[in-house]
Each structure stands twice: as structure tokens, then as C-alpha cells.
Amino acid sequence: MAGLGIPVLLSGCGGELSVLAPAGPNAQASAWLWWGMFGWFTAVLVVVVALWLFALKRTPGNAPDAHIRKGQSRWIIWGGLVLPVSTIAVVLAFGLPAGQGMLPQEAADAKVLKIEVTAHQWWWEVNYPDSDISLKNEVHIPAGKPVDLHLTSADVIHSFWVPRLGGKLDAIPGHTNILRLHADEAGTYRGQCAEFCGREHAHMAFTVTAHDASGYQQWTEQEGRDE
Numbered sequence: 001m002a003g004l005g006i007p008v009l010l011s012g013c014g015g016e017l018s019v020l021a022p023a024g025p026n027a028q029a030s031a032w033l034w035w036g037m038f039g040w041f042t043a044v045l046v047v048v049v050a051l052w053l054f055a056l057k058r059t060p061g062n063a064p065d066a067h068i069r070k071g072q073s074r075w076i077i078w079g080g081l082v083l084p085v086s087t088i089a090v091v092l093a094f095g096l097p098a099g100q101g102m103l104p105q106e107a108a109d110a111k112v113l114k115i116e117v118t119a120h121q122w123w124w125e126v127n128y129p130d131s132d133i134s135l136k137n138e139v140h141i142p143a144g145k146p147v148d149l150h151l152t153s154a155d156v157i158h159s160f161w162v163p164r165l166g167g168k169l170d171a172i173p174g175h176t177n178i179l180r181l182h183a184d185e186a187g188t189y190r191g192q193c194a195e196f197c198g199r200e201h202a203h204m205a206f207t208v209t210a211h212d213a214s215g216y217q218q219w220t221e222q223e224g225r226d227e
Helices: 002-013 025-057 063-099 213-226
Strands: 114-120 123-128 133-136 138-142 146-153 157-163 169-171 176-182 189-192 205-211
Touching: 025 063, 025 176, 114 138, 114 157, 114 169, 123 138, 133 138, 138 146, 138 213, 146 157, 146 169, 169 176, 205 213
Parallel strands: 114 146, 138 205
Antiparallel strands: 114 123, 123 133, 146 176, 157 169, 157 189, 189 205
């Protein structure tokens, strides 16, 4: 019966703010990492529960104390050291490259679009330094290309997060962090402040709209005329 509830639980893993509905390479890497961890730790849980049930039902034997101590040492070494250390090593082996992909890459940064994002209580100021475009609570990017967001804050610590496009990164007063986003296809993606920042934190939302090449050019020209 418990297994029947798994599809119901997993049905809540989709949606506009789900990291399991990736729409870009960075978010895809995070999603694969999540599924890998979910599968591995589910297997570990099943094995641990099976061993626990076996221990409850087994009949105590009359093995010598030395044999018992040897068996206990094996459990401590393999279950208490080898398993967690190897698990952490595998998670880092996949997690570090995934996180690295969300940071700017110096060798290819020359032509990457730069967008300045300043967090306020409780809204987002978005500026395009190359075109003097200023927006509020909305970001527009070209689809199929990496974009670097230069994040800072005008008051307290906030956190910029578009779950379907990449990881979250803090916006800190007096400091600039750079987050790389990449949308595979044109569309609108919801974002949210992911760091509690005060009374209206829950309403500090924004949108990221990815345009195809011609659509982004048209949007830039239109916004330039409106400025």
C-alpha cells in the first residue's frame, strides 16, 4: 500500500517552480543530481529497513564473543565509514561540476549578455547596462544563450532563484554575485526570492522571459524606444 502513495507524492514535483521540470542545461544538471540522490538514498533506506526487520525476527545465536565483535567491527567500518564517505564522494563528483556550470566561465565571457539585478524590500530592480533598459520584477533574456546576472542588494540579504533555469544565489548588500542562466527554449519562467527578507518576502516574485533571437531583438528595440 505504501508504494501506491509514491506516484501521488511525486505528482507534486512538477509545476512552474519545480527544479524537477528543468528548462535549461544548468537546471537539468541539478535535476539529474536530485534524482540520483533520491534513487540512491531510497535504496539505502530499503536496505536499512530490511536489515532492521531481519534483526527483529532472527533468533539469537550462540556465537563466540570474538566472532560477534568481529561482525560488529565490520558493520561499523562498512556501514559507518565506507558507505557515507563513498556516498559523499560521489555526490561531490557530480555536484561540483553542476554548480560550476552556474558560474560565469572566464574563457567564454566576452560576448555573454550582462544584466544587473538589485534586490529591494520587496521587489527586483533589473538594469541592462548595454542598452539603458530598466525593469521591475521582470527579466528578459535570449533563449539558447548563456546570460550572466550580476546580483546585489540595496538593503538586506535576498536570494535570486528561477528553479527551472538554474540554482539560487544570494544578493548581498555591498557585494556582487554572478549567476549564469541559460534557457533552452522561449517561454516565461517564474522566479522567487529564496531568502527570508521581511514581511513581504513571500510576495517577492518575478518572471524571466526568454525570447527567440528575433523576438529578443524586437523586444530590445521596443524597450529602447519606450525609455
